[in-house]
Amino acid sequence: MKPVILIPTYNESVAIVELLNSLSTLHNSRDFDVVVLDDNSPDKTADIVDSMNLTWVSVLRRPAKAGLGAAYRAGFAYVLPMKKYSKVVTMDADGSHRVADLPFMLDATDAPLAITLGTRWMPGGSVVNWPKSRQLLSKSGTKYARIALGIPLNDLTGGFRVYSSQLLEKLNLSQMTATGYCFQIEMAMASELAGATMVEVPITFVERINGVSKMSRAIVIEALWQTTLWGFARRLRPNADKLHYVK
């Protein structure tokens, strides 16, 4: 059993080549597969990945841009039935999640039900080249989610994570609805409800050099209202919440 890395892309034709080149170096010493989750990027990200001809990389081609959460759920539904992966990694395409941090993330725990969270906002973690405004948004987003949901984690919105396949199989992924980046909050919440071992690993998050961010006001608003609704749901009907997320 080996891990698989899921990488969502929308117009990441330059960044994904750099990332796959760095992952190739790591691949010399560790076995893993990569599945790129592409939403029919107009810049031909999917074709460019295929043209690299890496045997351990495949592309899941999706018809249109449908948000990060939808891309990851399609990725989980694609890899889990294969039953050949021990762990599923989620990682941005734009170089913000460093390949150098990946071995520490992968080796952090072998607990059967586990989520490892790459964490910027803890001792040893950091961000490089992010404007103060983005840092504030990320820190206050995590703080709000931590209070609203009562989850004692330091980085609830980060996307660099490792899930044990057993944990993902225990979750009702088809019941999840978050389309944007609040997908990360929803997954942390569901993992906690499933009784997962939760491990935080400090990471250095480096702002992208290539391409542009897909973060938008709509994504922030979705995260805010979803987190507020989830917060009420957890307080008012905690058992219903567990039934909703855990098989």
Ligand SMILES: Nc1nc2c(ncn2[C@@H]2O[C@H](COP(=O)(O)OP(=O)(O)O)[C@@H](O)[C@H]2O)c(=O)[nH]1
């Ligand atoms: N497939 C897919 N990937 C997306 C979508 N939105 C964002 N991504 C990818 O998600 C990752 C994080 O997005 P990014 O724009 O870097 O967000 P930021 O780091 O918060 O500014 C990148 O690899 C994006 O290409 C989407 O709608 N569909």
Ligand SMILES: [Mg+2]
């Ligand atoms: Mg980014």
